[in-house]
Amino acid sequence: MSSFNGTRIALLEARMSGEIANMIRRSGGEPVCAPALRESALENTEEIVTFIDHMAHAELQVVVFFTGVGVDTLFRVARELGRAEELLTALQNVTVVCRGPKPGAALKRLQIPITASASEPYTTHELLEAMKALPLQNTRVAVVHYGERNTQVIHYLQARGASIKELMLYEWLLPDDIVPLRALVADILALHIDAVVFTSQVQIRHLFLVAKESLSQEELAQALNTRTVVASIGPTCTATLREFGVIPRVEPQHPKIGHLIKALTDYLEGLNSN
Structure with a gap:
């Protein structure tokens, strides 16, 4: 059975964060939740x-x-x-x-x-x-x-x-409490996050908006490209990531949460086997 083997995976989802986090836990991963928006x-x-x-x-x-x-x-x-x-x-x-x-x-x-x-x-x-x-x-x-x-x-x-x-x-809008987003930016830059899952384009914009506060947008993009695995749910997310200079390494064939988590699992297992 596929497993994340303790991998720390950041989630920016608001509405479905609990559901996705449970999927990651069941596969042996450690979810790090930092909601990036509110409706x-x-x-x-x-x-x-x-x-x-x-x-x-x-x-x-x-x-x-x-x-x-x-x-x-x-x-x-x-x-x-x-x-x-x-x-x-x-x-x-x-x-x-x-x-x-x-x-x-x-x-x-x-x-x-x-x-x-x-x-x-x-x-x-x-x-x-x-x-x-x-x-x-x-x-x-x-x-x-x-x-x-x-x-x-x-x-x-x-x-x-x-x-x-x-x-x-x-x-x-940005969440009322953006402390978790600030902490996530810091954790990514400090190499404390193994992967980030993006499920909407606004999550990307808000994450980089928070990074801009500390003048770390370029550093964030570099970290996401070189040290942290970025998973995008589909073409719209991927296009927005590219606007910020980030090339995702994982994008599922079907733009659905289950397919995204499975694709990320397979990718990380491939890395660990090399």
């Missing part, structure tokens, strides 16, 4: 009310969802407003597009039909490919963003002649 709900009830009004009056023909959190948050607020059934009925009668399995699962739980969905590895590129067959000229499209605005999708829709209604439900 903060935006105080924009009026915008959500307007969005539901547009949906209820059939003023939108296409709705794009990026995340399961976005779907769940929208319906949570709609329930608080007493308008969940109204929103559900409207979404069941428009073209719904989603980026990958997480928003897809949230939509299926609500019995909302999905017209188009991005294929693996579930990046913006695959989402745009999934929308190519949709008639978008003079179509009113709603884009329900995730923790930040996806300008690439907006520019694509504008170029296709769509009119766009954007909705932001939450934003990604």
Whole structure:
């Protein structure tokens, strides 16, 4: 059975840190948890009310969802407003597009039909490919963003002649307590961390933002390239790492947590056998 053999592995995940940490422990590793972000709900009830009004009056023909959190948050607020059934009925009668399995699962739980969905590895590129067959000229499209605005999708829709209604439900911020992140930067530079697992691009940006406080961004990139094994969950994370000058050594064939941990295990076992 594969084993990390006591390897110290840093995790920057917030929502799933416990689950991933348990996977590492079961494989003989020592997880070091330093959450790199928090999801903060935006105080924009009026915008959500307007969005539901547009949906209820059939003023939108296409709705794009990026995340399961976005779907769940929208319906949570709609329930608080007493308008969940109204929103559900409207979404069941428009073209719904989603980026990958997480928003897809949230939509299926609500019995909302999905017209188009991005294929693996579930990046913006695959989402745009999934929308190519949709008639978008003079179509009113709603884009329900995730923790930040996806300008690439907006520019694509504008170029296709769509009119766009954007909705932001939450934003990604640094954790309230960034001491663990500061400690992680110091541990990486001191060679106390064997591997780092990145599961989202914002984790990378926030880690380097904290490193900037101590003017150690370049040193951090060098350490991640030469002494610490970097594992990236997929192409979007990898592209962001490269922007900071880091080349990950591990990226699974499928962008899923289980595949990522297995790929990291195999890589480290290969190193130890040499």
